[in-house]
Amino acid sequence: DIQMTQSPSSLSASVGDRVTITCRASQSISTHLNWYQQKLGKAPKLLIYGASTLQSGVPSRFSGGGSGADFTLTISSLQPEDFATYYCQQSYSIPSTFGQGTRLDTK
Amino acid sequence: QLQLQESGPGLVKPSETLSLTCTVSGGSISSESYYWGWIRQTPGKGLEWIGSIYYSGSTYYNPSLKTRVTMSVDTSKNQFSLKLYSVTAADTAVYYCARRNKIHGSGDHWGQGTLVTVSS
Numbered sequence: 001d002i003q004m005t006q007s008p009s010s011l012s013a014s015v016g017d018r019v020t021i022t023c024r025a026s027q028s029i030s031t032h033l034n035w036y037q038q039k040l041g042k043a044p045k046l047l048i049y050g051a052s053t054l055q056s057g058v059p060s061r062f063s064g065g066g067s068g069a070d071f072t073l074t075i076s077s078l079q080p081e082d083f084a085t086y087y088c089q090q091s092y093s094i095p096s097t098f099g100q101g102t103r104l105d106t107k
Numbered sequence: 108q109l110q111l112q113e114s115g116p117g118l119v120k121p122s123e124t125l126s127l128t129c130t131v132s133g134g135s136i137s138s139e140s141y142y143w144g145w146i147r148q149t150p151g152k153g154l155e156w157i158g159s160i161y162y163s164g165s166t167y168y169n170p171s172l173k174t175r176v177t178m179s180v181d182t183s184k185n186q187f188s189l190k191l192y193s194v195t196a197a198d199t200a201v202y203y204c205a206r207r208n209k210i211h212g213s214g215d216h217w218g219q220g221t222l223v224t225v226s227s
Binding site for chain 1: 167
């Protein structure tokens, strides 16, 4: 299985901050990388697919980058509703696997 | 607006079979562009992909669960189902159904999730 490692595991930030989360795959996955946001008690919500394509309806302050084994999710200016847990997922090979999550909370 | 809704028992005894159904509304399960899948989440192991099924009945299972999983689809009811056999406490989790894009492999619509507890 491809292992997905996110860093940091948790992050404290303030409204208006620029935040970057990193996801590293244990092997190259091209751009088969997706990002999700999950709020407490809710299902994950797709933010970005194909490493950098914004899902319809997702604010443009979210962006994704990277290819191969290293990827980033950036929030350009944190809004109050962005405090949540973020997950990356590789869809390059079966089984699809997720990172362990990055919890983003308010400083 | 596409919606997915999981249903099934919230409590299953050890060694028995966990059975869940996902009902899709607002769209057709027979779309050629999507797979339909199950994912579970536990505090300890995080998010774990269980498997996916196409409207034709083709299935893809996580090898770690393959010997205990069966998925099926009922296009007439716009539903797909999960059976997990010989469950243990380790199978206690929130189970989600989701629609998975066939090209990107991303889950673009998810059910709300249902907690299944394995306990006697």
